[in-house]
Amino acid sequence: MRALKSARLGADFSKLWTASAVSNVGDGITMVAGPLLVASLTSEPALVAGAAFTQQLPWLIIALISGVYVDRLDRRRLVVVVNVLRGLALAVLAVAVATSTASVPLIYLVFFLLGAGETVADTAFSAMVPATVAPGQLTSANSRMVATSILGNQILAKPLGGWLFAVGAALPFAADALTFLVAAALTSAVRITPAKPPAGGSVREDVAAGIRWLWRHRLLRTLAVSMGVANVAFCAAFAIFALYARQRLGLTEVGYGMLLTTFGVGGLAGSFLAPRLGKRFGARALLRGGLIVEIITHAVLAATTEPLVAAAILIVFGVHSVNWGIIVATQFQTAVPDELRGRVGSVYALTQVSGAAAGSLLGGLIAQAASINTPFWVAAAAMTVVAVAAWRPLRAA
Template sequence: MRALSAAPLGADFWKLWTASAVTNLGDGITMVAGPLLVASITGSPAAVAGAVFAQQLPWLLFALISGAWADRLDRRRLVVAVNILRAAALAVLSLAVASDVASVPLILAVFFVLGTGETLADTASAAFVPTLVPAALRPRANALMYANFNLLNQFAAKPLGGWLFIAAAAAPFALNATTFALSAALLLAIRSISPPTPATSGSVPSAHEPSRSLWAEIGEGVRWLLAHRLLRTLAFTMAVGNVVFSAAFAIFVLYAAERLRLNEVAYGALLVAFAAGGFLGTLVAPALIRHVGAALLLRTGLLVEVALHATLAVTRSPVAAAAMIVVFGAHTTVWGVIVTTLRQRDVPPVMYGRVASVYSFLDLGGAALGSLLGGAVATAYGLVAPYWTAAAAMAVVAAAAWRPLRSATLRPSTDPSP
């Protein structure tokens, strides 16, 4: 971590990083406390699942629209406004919980607001790093941003969220409201994030022409991505990967109990392996990208995807499963840093929100579809069937993507696409 933090990334980047850190911690806490709150009000599994779905649904409804708005508006002001709105929604929920008047409809409404705000804030803020950081330093900067998610959202927030809820049920939501308010203040202090400006090239139409409809702008983002061979390949590879991963891991708690013979505590420890691998990937990603190269790392990552599912399909050893999950977690961070850096280099700033939103739509859409498929496949063919299916699917994806990925490099782009 010392090598990462020693990078001369500038004061504004560190404000952005701190804003990301506090919101990742707060989001992770609410992710744990939300279902606990619903479960304390009602024993309905549908209501508990509904709280998660209420936050995911806006990505399916609004992801592409949010991308277009992120390209129309001043992105910094948009994220600040959204964070203030999310802080207010969580403050209302916290007060309702403290007053013992919280209801399931209120919780679902707040979570829907949080999810809607997330589609706007995440899409708009994706363009901040290339504005603040020189191209040569972006792999390091992106690795640091991934560290926030792996270490704070996925690792530290989980036990903290549960502990805070037990101590005072309103506390997790009050803390998350505070993190959003702090993030807004930090972003307001960054003056070097410029709003989107109309493109000067005729290949990328301006997003500021009042006569153009929102759907026309969304279509431009989709067409731009489809015309870029490398980024198109990465987008659809990630989409298929999310389908099969979510299908396999939708029944992971049953797999761990029945095949690996793990109790609840050991199952929790196994989940930590994902975060541990992700944090390891954060530490090694800049050096690997510099010395190994993007193309080889992306191709190796596809083989890791196949190996993860194949290993889980054949093993009954918790140690082997955990070791493979750590490797997979490291791969996902390295892959994410590379893909993010490639997008930052190749996507015109005026199009960044729309192109990033297509990625988000494919990612979450794939995850939602996979979660539905996983239960059906496991019910029909047994617990290991989703893992065998995922291994076979990723092997096909690796073969299809192998040649296009050879052009992946973080040197200045030579892609002839617009």
């Protein structure tokens, strides 16, 4: 049934969709196995946490440059080359682990390369989707992309990554290397017309053109700024979520893990509901309603001490966050000219990552200065301001 539905969107989209599904499983495997590998080499918490930060760091320092080259070069070939290189980097790590020569610096280097490749491949991949489906099919296409991402990355890959690491520490990295090569092969078979490269100019001029275009588009600027601030609020609150779950909700480690799965449950439901909700309510109502959901979610989590209440609101939040993401992706893919999608997309991504990084730093400071639930109250207040400021500009959605 799933294959038949995909066929309606065309063979080229099916290849992109499958490539995305395969690589998402691989990403999820490494996301679990990476910290386990570092923890097997060192007991320093900072070094273990540093592995995840190393992979996120490229988004902060080269995302805008990556967007320029996504617009300058053939996107399909770019994704293929980057995925092959990421597969080779992971193969080197797998060999090092298998021969007991892996070290923390090597892991950091490989993870930095994976993150750098991600800034290119993810930006190019998103820009390719509109070339494989009709404009009216973008919501369905993005919904299916998100569904496979949640199912593969958040649900299937996590236990698989842990199991592979237990069987043999090198296996998860070898498996992820293979998924990159498979994704590269699938992407190479996609037939799309290359985007027209920008007129000759410096990298700085091309970056500036992307920033200017986004800033001048009122709706997309509103979406970018709103979600940048929302990420500050969300990550400030959820940076201390493990402590919140234990101290405020009285959950054990197992209960905390089960609570986290509610994000995936809500997100998966949201990915399937997105096309129907879009037809029933429209983008404007869903975007405005999503801001209300953000406020309510943070306020409920700040006020409650009941795990079931927290789980219920997190499921609702999961539905909202996926719907918001699908709507935003569709709005960007529809409004941004093809030759600018890489640069504008990278600017948007940078606002999100910067917001998340800032929020993660602020959350611990706020909780330490006040109480464990204060970051949630602060997040609710911040999202109230965002909702008021964004309400009128969202009319254009």
